[in-house]
Amino acid sequence: MFSMLRDAVGAMPWLILAMSQLTNAACECGYSVNSTSGNQFASYTDLMENDFLHTVVDNITEAGWRVQVYNVSAEDARGPYGKQFELQNVESNPLKDKFSWSGDSENGGDPGLRLWVRGDHSKGLVGGAEMASVRDDVLYGSFRVAMKLSSTSGTCGAFFWFYNNSQEIDMEFLSKEFNNSQGAVNLVMQTPMSVVHGYDASNTSAFKIQALPFRPDEKVHEYRFDWAPGSVNFFVDGAWVYEMTENIPVDAGRMFMNHWSNGDPLWSAGPPGADTSMSVTYVKSYFNTTNTAKNDAYKKRCANWNATQVCQIPDQTVAPDPSGADGNKTANTYFFTLDGDDHAPGQEVFKTTNGASSLFASSSFSIYIPVIVALFSWAFAL
Template identity: 40%
Template sequence: MRSTERNLRKFPLVLALLSLVSYTLADTCSCGYAQGADVIWTDSIETDFTAVRDIETFQDWAVQKWTSARNVSEAPYGRLREARNVVANPATGGDGSIGKDGSQAGLQLYVRSALEDDNTLVPVGEIFSKREDIQYGSFRAGIQTSSINGTVSAFFWYRNATQEVDMELLSAETTANNSTLNMVLQSWQSLWAGSDASKTAGFKKDVLPFIADDAVHEYRFDWTPTSVSFYVDSNHLWTNTLPDFVPSSPGYLVLNHWSNGNSGWSRGPPKEDARMIVTYVKAYFNSTDPVRQRDFSSACRKPSSDNICQITPQAEPPICRKPGGCEGGTMTVSSAASTGKVLSAILISIVGMAAVWLAGI
C-alpha cells in the first residue's frame, strides 16, 4: 500500500517529464526551416559566437592555418592564416554584449600590423564551415568591422574561383558618416576579367546609412537556383537573376578578415592590429549529402506547424538583451538532418527516467 501511494505521488513528476517530451517533439525543426510561405530549408548551422569559449574545438567551424603566397602583379603581400588571429571572446554576463576582454563579445578575427616571413606575409584570421554540402539557402552573420584602415571584412559562400557569393566591407571605404558594402558574384566572366568581378554584371556597391565599425549589423544573402539576393538588417539591397552569376554547386561558408596591400582593394596592411567581430551566424540551407537527405526524410514524416521552424528576419541591428549570450544568434549547432537522432536520445533518456522513478529504484 505504501509503495502504491508513493508511486501515485510521483505521477505529477512523470507527467511533467512527459510534457517535456511533448515540448521537445514540437521544438525540433525536424521538418526544416520555413522562410516565408513558400521556401523550406532542410538544414541549419546556428552559432552564437558570444557563447563560444574554444573555437579550435568547435564542431561547426574550422580555424584556417595556411598561406597564400604573394603575387606581385596583383598585390605586394601574401596572407598568413594563423590560429592566434582567431580569438574567442565570450560574454561574461550583464546584457550579454561585453566579452571577457571588456569589448564587444564575439569571435575576433585579426589582421596584424607586424608582417611575417621577411615582410612578405600579412597575418590574418579566417574560419571555414566544416559543412561543404551547402547548396542554396539563406545565410546571415552579425558583424562589426574594423575601424583601422587597410583591411577587408568578409562573409561569403565559396565553391571555387567561378562560383562564389561574397559580401565585403573595406575599412578604407568607411567615412565619418557611412560605409560601403561590396556585393560580389564570382563567375567565369570575372575569371576572364582577371578575377575582377567589378568588371562584370556580378558586382554592385551600396552605401550603407551607418558606420560599420560602430556596431554589429546583420549581413545576409539568400541563394536560390535562379537568384542571389543581398540584405543588411533585412533591408533588401540587390538581387541578381542572371544565370551566368548564380552558383549551382555545393560549397562552404567563410568568414575572414584580411589584407594583402592591393592598392585597388584592401589597401594596407594596417598600421596597427585590426579586429573584426562576429557575434553569430545563422545559415538555413539544403544539403547535397545523401546521408543528410535520407536522415531528413526519415525525421520528417508528417510536416506540420509543430515541426517546421519559422525563420525570423532581423529587422534592426542585432543587440544583446540577455545575460551570457546575444539574441541575434542562438547556440543550436545540430542540423535538421540530425535532429531525429538527437530527439531519440532525449526521448529514451526521459522515458527511462520516468520508468526508474516509478519503479522506486
C-alpha cells in the first residue's frame, strides 16, 4: 500500500502541473455575475481592478485613472459657489505595511485613495476632487467601489458611469443626510427625461433615495451597480436594494469618482468650513468593451466559449472595512489581478506595491486540494 502511496505522491507534482495548465485558462472567457448555471448569469470580457490600500504610483494614470482639473462657475454649477477640481485634491494614502490590509497609513488618517473637499472658499470656488477612468470603452458590467464618506456635512461624494448628460448612472452620497444612526445613498440616472427637467433627475422615475441602516462615514462599505441591457440594479455590501428599467444607457463611456460641494442647499449643502475627505479602498469593474482590438484579443483567447473558463466574481457580503479588530480580515477582499496572470489573461493589470496578495485562495488552489485529498483517500483505500 505504501509503495502505491509513494508512487501516487511522487506523481503529484505532475498532476498539479497538469491541473495548473487547466486552470491557467480559468478566466480565458471572462468574468461572471453569479454562476454560469444560474438564472441571473451575466458574463463580461474585461476587468479593471484597483487595490488602493496598497497602491503607490507617481502618477495615478499608472493605476488607470486620470485626475480631472477644471473649474465650474457658480452659475454653471447651479449653486452659490463654483467648483474647482485640482490635482492636489486626489491623494494616495496607502497602508504603511504593504503585507497587511489594515493598520496605519502613510499620511495618517483613513488609508486608501483620498478625495478632498477644501474648506477655503474665499474666492468663490470650492476645491474638490474628480477622477475619470482612462478607459472610455465601458459598455454594461458590474461596478463596485469600497469607500468611507466624509463625516462633515456639506459635500457630495459619488461613484458613477458617464457617457453624456442624458446617459449617466450614479450612486451619490450627501453628507447632510447622515444622522446619528443611519444614512442614505441617492441612486440616480441622468436620462433624456432629466434633461427635460433641467438636469434634475429627482422629478423622474430614475431617482431613488435609498435609506441605509448605517452611517456611510463611520466605516468602509461596498457600493455596486450592475448595468445590463434594459436594467440597472443597485447593491450595498452585496445585498440588492433597487432596480431601474427605464431609459437605460446604450453607449460606452467612462467610470468616475468625485467629491465636491457648491453650497446648493437642495443638494450638496455646505460648503464645509474645513478640509474633509472621502476614502476609497478599492474599485472593481467587470464589463464588456467596445474597443475593437480588445474584443479581437478576447475572441482569440476564448475561441470557443466554455463555462469552465469563466470565473465567477465573488460577492462582497460584509463591509470591507480595514478598521477595528477584524480589519485585516474584512478588508482583505478578492482581486483576480492579485491571484496570478492566469486569472487576468489579456487584461490590463494596474500597478500596486509588491507584496499585496489576496486572502482568498485562488481557484487553482481550490482545485488542487480536492484532487490531493481524493488521491490520498484512493491510496489508503487500497
